[in-house]
Amino acid sequence: MASCKGYIKSQFPTIDDDLYGYVEGILDSSKDDFEDGDEVYEAIGQVLHEVADKSENEVRKICKKLLRMLKGNTNDTTNEKQKNGVNKILTGPVHLGSMAANLEEDVEEMKSIWVTTRDDSMKVDARKLEKAEAKLQQKLEKRTGQESSNVAKNLINTAQANESASASQMISKKESRMENKGNTNKTQDIRIENFDISFGDRVLLQGADLTLAFGRRYGFIGRNGLGKTTLLRMISSKQLRIPTHIRVLHVEQEVAGDETSALNSVLEADYERSALLSREAELQALIEKEGGKNDPQIGDELSKIYEAMQLAEVDKAPAKASGILSGLGFSVERQSWPTKSFSGGWRMRLALARALFSRPDLLLLDEPTNMLDIKAIIWLEKYLQSWPTTLLVVSHDRKFLDTVPTDILYLKAQKIESYRGNYEQFEKTKGERERNAQREFEAQQAKRAHVQEFIDRFRYNANRASSVQSKIKMLEKLPELKAIEKEGEVTLRFPDVVPLSPPILQLDEVSFRYDSSPNNEFLFTGVNLTAALESRICIVGENGAGKTTLLKIITGTLSPTRGTIHLHRSLKFGYFSQHHVDQLDMNVCPVTLLQNHFPGKPVEEYRRMLGSFGVTGDLALQVIKSLSGGQKSRVAFALMCAANPNFLVLDEPTNHLDIESIEALGKALNTCQAGVILVSHDERLIRLVCTELWVCGQQSVRCIEGGFDEYKKIIEKELEA
Structure with a gap:
C-alpha cells in the first residue's frame, strides 16, 4: 500500500487526508476481490473525478495501475528490474519466523533487511484492538444488514432518489461497490472550515467554520438577514463541501400536487422500500410466466428480497407514516386525500412528514414551526427529541429552541459561534x-x-x-483585543391612539359557514365574545378550526351567517395578515411603498414611521425584495400602522421574525394603547402578551380560564390519547 499511496499522491496532489483515507480503505479492504481495473474504477472512480479534472480514460488507466500494484505487479520498470535480477521472485512461500530461528548468528543483519523497529509506545494493545474490531463489526452489520441489506442498497441505487417530492433535497448516493466494500473512514460528522459566503456584493460569512457531529441536534440562530437560510441552501446544493456519502435533505418547498394520496406520498419518500417492492413485483411477474417457477436464480433473489424487506420493516412502514401524518395534523380521512387537494401550508407539512419518514443523514429545517399549529408543534418537539441522525434547524421559537437542540450555533459578525446546550443555556454561556x-x-x-x-x-x-x-x-x-460589540436592541413602537368608551367590540350568537362547506356544516355556532381597548386576546386552535375566519368576521371582511356584531363607531382596525408580507410591492423601497399608499407627506415622516419598527438607515431605501423575511414583516407593520388604527388584529405576526424582534413585539403590544387580538403559535409571545385565550374547535369558540397552561394540558392529554 505504500507504493499505492505515493502513486495516488503523485497523480492527485490536491487530495485531502479524509478522501485519501476513504480511497485507501476501499483499496485495502477489497484488493482480493478486484478482478480488473474496471472494478477498481467503479469503486473509487467517482471520488477521484471529484479530486482532479481528469478524463474518464485517464482515471481508468490510473485504476488499472493501482490494481497491478495491489496484486504485486508494478510498472514496466519494475518488471525490467526483476529481469535484471535486482528483485528476486520467490518460488514458494517463505516463513520469516523459521528464518529467524535458523539465522540467530545473523540476526542483526536480518533485522536490517526484514524488521522495522518501533517504539514500544506505538504498539497496539491486542485486547483493545479486538474490542474495537468487535464494535466496528457490530456497527457494520447493523448498518449494512449483512447480505440482505446489501440487496436493498443495490436496488436503491437504481431508484430515482432525487425526485423533487419534498422540495430542495440533494441526496448523494454511493455506488453499490462503495456501499459494500468501502466501509472504512465513512464518518458521518461534517466539518467545513474557513469558508466564505456572499450574496451579491454583501459578505454574509467570512472565514467561518461549521462542525456538525453525527447524532447532535443544532439550533441555528441569529438576527434576520445575516445568511442563515442562505447557508442551509448552500449545504443542500453541495456548494459547501461535505462527504459525498452523507444524504442531505432540505425541507424548503412544498410537495407538488397530484393524484397521489398523502399517505402514499410519504411512503414513497423511503426509496429503499419502494425499490424493494418494485423488484418483488417484477420477480413475481417473472415467476408467473411459463418457466419462471423453475428458475433457481429468481427464487434465490426473491428470498433475498424478502429478507431485506423484513430487515427494513417494510410491513410497519404504513403505520409509521400514518403516525407522523397524524402528529402533523392530518386526520385518518385526510391521509387518503390526493396531494393536489391540499393548500400550500398543508403541502409544506407533507414535505416535513416525508423528511421525518425518510430519515436522511443530515436534515435541514428552516422555521418548521411557521406552518404548524400549537398541537403539531408540541408533537414535533417530542418527536425530534429522539431524532437519530444529525439535525440543523433554523428557528426563532424560544420554546422550540429550549426543547429540541443539543447545541446552538450563533451567527454573528460573519462568524458561527458554537454553544453546548439549549437556548436557555446559550444565553447564560454567551x-x-x-x-x-x-x-x-x-x-x-x-x-x-x-x-x-x-x-x-x-x-x-x-x-x-x-x-x-x-x-x-x-x-x-500584546494580542489585539476588541471591545465587545453588542448588537443593537430591536425596538418596535405602535402609535398612540385616542381612548374609546366601551363597548368596543361584541359578538352575539354569531355562526358561520362557507357556501362550499360539505353538508352545509357550520365552522362555529353561537359565539358570544367581547373585547375592549385593554384586551390582549390570543386565538388558538388546530389549523382549519376557523381562527383566521373569525378574524375576518371581526374585521368585516366576512359577514356572519347568523348573529350580529356590534362595533364602536370610531373603531378602526389594523389587520396584519399572515400573507401580508407576500402582498407587498417587492420592486420598490419601503419609503416609496408608504408614499404610494399614503401620499402627500414629507420623506422624513415616512422614515419616522419605518424607524418605529426598526427599518432605519439604508434599509429604508433598499428594494423590498432584497430584505430578509423579518425585515419585510417590519415594513408590513409600518404600513399597517400608517393608517393610525386603534385596534390591532394580527394573524401569525411572528412568522419570519427573529427572537429579538419577537421579544420587542411582545413589549410593544403590552405598552400600546390599542386593543389587541392575535392568532399565534409562539408560546413565548402568548405568555408575554395575552391575558385572555379564545379556543377554536368543535364548531365553537370559547374563552377558557387558566390561560395557556390550561390549554397546553388539554393538548398533551389529546396527544397521549
Whole structure:
C-alpha cells in the first residue's frame, strides 16, 4: 500500500487526508476481490473525478495501475528490474519466523533487511484492538444488514432518489461497490472550515467554520438577514463541501400536487422500500410466466428480497407514516386525500412528514414551526427529541429552541459561534463569555495605558533607553483585543391612539359557514365574545378550526351567517395578515411603498414611521425584495400602522421574525394603547402578551380560564390519547 499511496499522491496532489483515507480503505479492504481495473474504477472512480479534472480514460488507466500494484505487479520498470535480477521472485512461500530461528548468528543483519523497529509506545494493545474490531463489526452489520441489506442498497441505487417530492433535497448516493466494500473512514460528522459566503456584493460569512457531529441536534440562530437560510441552501446544493456519502435533505418547498394520496406520498419518500417492492413485483411477474417457477436464480433473489424487506420493516412502514401524518395534523380521512387537494401550508407539512419518514443523514429545517399549529408543534418537539441522525434547524421559537437542540450555533459578525446546550443555556454561556471578554479587554487597555505612560515619560531618558525599548516590544507583542460589540436592541413602537368608551367590540350568537362547506356544516355556532381597548386576546386552535375566519368576521371582511356584531363607531382596525408580507410591492423601497399608499407627506415622516419598527438607515431605501423575511414583516407593520388604527388584529405576526424582534413585539403590544387580538403559535409571545385565550374547535369558540397552561394540558392529554 505504500507504493499505492505515493502513486495516488503523485497523480492527485490536491487530495485531502479524509478522501485519501476513504480511497485507501476501499483499496485495502477489497484488493482480493478486484478482478480488473474496471472494478477498481467503479469503486473509487467517482471520488477521484471529484479530486482532479481528469478524463474518464485517464482515471481508468490510473485504476488499472493501482490494481497491478495491489496484486504485486508494478510498472514496466519494475518488471525490467526483476529481469535484471535486482528483485528476486520467490518460488514458494517463505516463513520469516523459521528464518529467524535458523539465522540467530545473523540476526542483526536480518533485522536490517526484514524488521522495522518501533517504539514500544506505538504498539497496539491486542485486547483493545479486538474490542474495537468487535464494535466496528457490530456497527457494520447493523448498518449494512449483512447480505440482505446489501440487496436493498443495490436496488436503491437504481431508484430515482432525487425526485423533487419534498422540495430542495440533494441526496448523494454511493455506488453499490462503495456501499459494500468501502466501509472504512465513512464518518458521518461534517466539518467545513474557513469558508466564505456572499450574496451579491454583501459578505454574509467570512472565514467561518461549521462542525456538525453525527447524532447532535443544532439550533441555528441569529438576527434576520445575516445568511442563515442562505447557508442551509448552500449545504443542500453541495456548494459547501461535505462527504459525498452523507444524504442531505432540505425541507424548503412544498410537495407538488397530484393524484397521489398523502399517505402514499410519504411512503414513497423511503426509496429503499419502494425499490424493494418494485423488484418483488417484477420477480413475481417473472415467476408467473411459463418457466419462471423453475428458475433457481429468481427464487434465490426473491428470498433475498424478502429478507431485506423484513430487515427494513417494510410491513410497519404504513403505520409509521400514518403516525407522523397524524402528529402533523392530518386526520385518518385526510391521509387518503390526493396531494393536489391540499393548500400550500398543508403541502409544506407533507414535505416535513416525508423528511421525518425518510430519515436522511443530515436534515435541514428552516422555521418548521411557521406552518404548524400549537398541537403539531408540541408533537414535533417530542418527536425530534429522539431524532437519530444529525439535525440543523433554523428557528426563532424560544420554546422550540429550549426543547429540541443539543447545541446552538450563533451567527454573528460573519462568524458561527458554537454553544453546548439549549437556548436557555446559550444565553447564560454567551453572557459569561461576553463579560469575560470585556473584562479581559478592559484589563489589557489599562495595562497598555500604564506601559504607554512609562514609555512617554522616559522616551528621551538615556538611562532608561533599554527599558523603554523592552516596553515598546512588549506592547507590540500584546494580542489585539476588541471591545465587545453588542448588537443593537430591536425596538418596535405602535402609535398612540385616542381612548374609546366601551363597548368596543361584541359578538352575539354569531355562526358561520362557507357556501362550499360539505353538508352545509357550520365552522362555529353561537359565539358570544367581547373585547375592549385593554384586551390582549390570543386565538388558538388546530389549523382549519376557523381562527383566521373569525378574524375576518371581526374585521368585516366576512359577514356572519347568523348573529350580529356590534362595533364602536370610531373603531378602526389594523389587520396584519399572515400573507401580508407576500402582498407587498417587492420592486420598490419601503419609503416609496408608504408614499404610494399614503401620499402627500414629507420623506422624513415616512422614515419616522419605518424607524418605529426598526427599518432605519439604508434599509429604508433598499428594494423590498432584497430584505430578509423579518425585515419585510417590519415594513408590513409600518404600513399597517400608517393608517393610525386603534385596534390591532394580527394573524401569525411572528412568522419570519427573529427572537429579538419577537421579544420587542411582545413589549410593544403590552405598552400600546390599542386593543389587541392575535392568532399565534409562539408560546413565548402568548405568555408575554395575552391575558385572555379564545379556543377554536368543535364548531365553537370559547374563552377558557387558566390561560395557556390550561390549554397546553388539554393538548398533551389529546396527544397521549
